[in-house]
Amino acid sequence: MRIDVLSIFPSYFDGLTLSLLGKAQATGIIDLRIRDLRDWTSDRHRTVDDTPYGGGAGMVMKPEPWGLALDDISEAAAATVAERPTIIFPSPAGEVFTQKTARDLATREHLIFGCGRYEGIDERVFEYAAERGDVRLISLGDYVLNGGEVATMAMIEAIGRLIPGVVGNPESLVEESHEDGLLEYPSYTKPASWRGRSVPDVLLSGNHAAIAAWRHEQQIERTRSRRPDLLDDTSPSS
Numbered sequence: 361m362r363i364d365v366l367s368i369f370p371s372y373f374d375g376l377t378l379s380l381l382g383k384a385q386a387t388g389i390i391d392l393r394i395r396d397l398r399d400w401t402s403d404r405h406r407t408v409d410d411t412p413y414g415g416g417a418g419m420v421m422k423p424e425p426w427g428l429a430l431d432d433i434s435e436a437a438a439a440t441v442a443e444r445p446t447i448i449f450p451s452p453a454g455e456v457f458t459q460k461t462a463r464d465l466a467t468r469e470h471l472i473f474g475c476g477r478y479e480g481i482d483e484r485v486f487e488y489a490a491e492r493g494d495v496r497l498i499s500l501g502d503y504v505l506n507g508g509e510v511a512t513m514a515m516i517e518a519i520g521r522l523i524p525g526v527v528g529n530p531e532s533l534v535e536e537s538h539e540d541g542l543l544e545y546p547s548y549t550k551p552a553s554w555r556g557r558s559v560p561d562v563l564l565s566g567n568h569a570a571i572a573a574w575r576h577e578q579q580i581e582r583t584r585s586r587r588p589d590l591l592d593d594t595s596p597s598s
């Protein structure tokens with residue numbers, strides 16, 4: 361998968377060179393390109409923002425650097441990627457990102473993330489981007505961050521680990537929270553007794569059917585107490 365990220369703070373993404381996503385880049389499973397939006401400005405100050413029409417607090421990101429960057433990236437990628445890009449703008453006013461969104465985006469060949477700052481991006485950029493690719497405005501949750509970088513990193517990590525070959529043991533993906541609409545069961549490792557607390561007997565029994573049944577019960581119980589909203593729809597596709 362090819363992923364291009366547009367940001368005015370490219371060094372935010374240094375963390376993506378570590379661990380499993382770092383390896384996925386080294387082995388060529390993910391081709392991640394972090395771009396500085398200011399490279400598509402033409403003034404001495406490399407300006408990317410301006411005052412809002414209609415007044416109001418804060419600044420708005422100017423459309424032209426975005427237009428030029430999207431032109432260059434989509435044209436360059438067209439030489440190697442057949443599919444139209446999916447262009448994601450992180451936004452607190454977008455659809456909420458879930459495991460289902462991650463699964464869907466993990467099937468795409470080319471993702472472009474546009475990280476907003478200040479009060480956000482001139483609205484016409486989203487319309488223009490729709491001529492270049494499939495546009496999605498996606499929120500990490502119902503709160504406001506300072507910029508799209510942290511949201512983009514979270515999405516790339518959630519999407520990246522679903523790409524075949526990124527996580528060594530694919531079975532570990534199937535058992536995670538949210539994969540079957542429930543939260544994951546509790547996990548324990550050695551020692552069997554630690555500071556007066558014991559591992560549940562069933563996990564030491566060697567009885568695989570009993571362990572599976574206990575884990576499923578724990579998933580339901582934990583989901584009911586922590587996230588009852590998820591029990592409204594526990595279908596695997598939710």
Ligand SMILES: C[S@@+](CC[C@H](N)C(=O)[O-])C[C@H]1O[C@@H](n2cnc3c(N)ncnc32)[C@H](O)[C@@H]1O
Pocket residue numbers: 449450451452453474475476477478479480481498499500501502503504505506507508509511
């Ligand atoms: C300060 S926010 C702008 C918020 C905008 N004025 C609003 O009220 O919808 C700046 C940028 O942070 C990012 N951002 C903030 N909260 C986010 C969230 N919950 N999910 C995804 N991106 C977010 C977006 O890229 C946004 O353009």
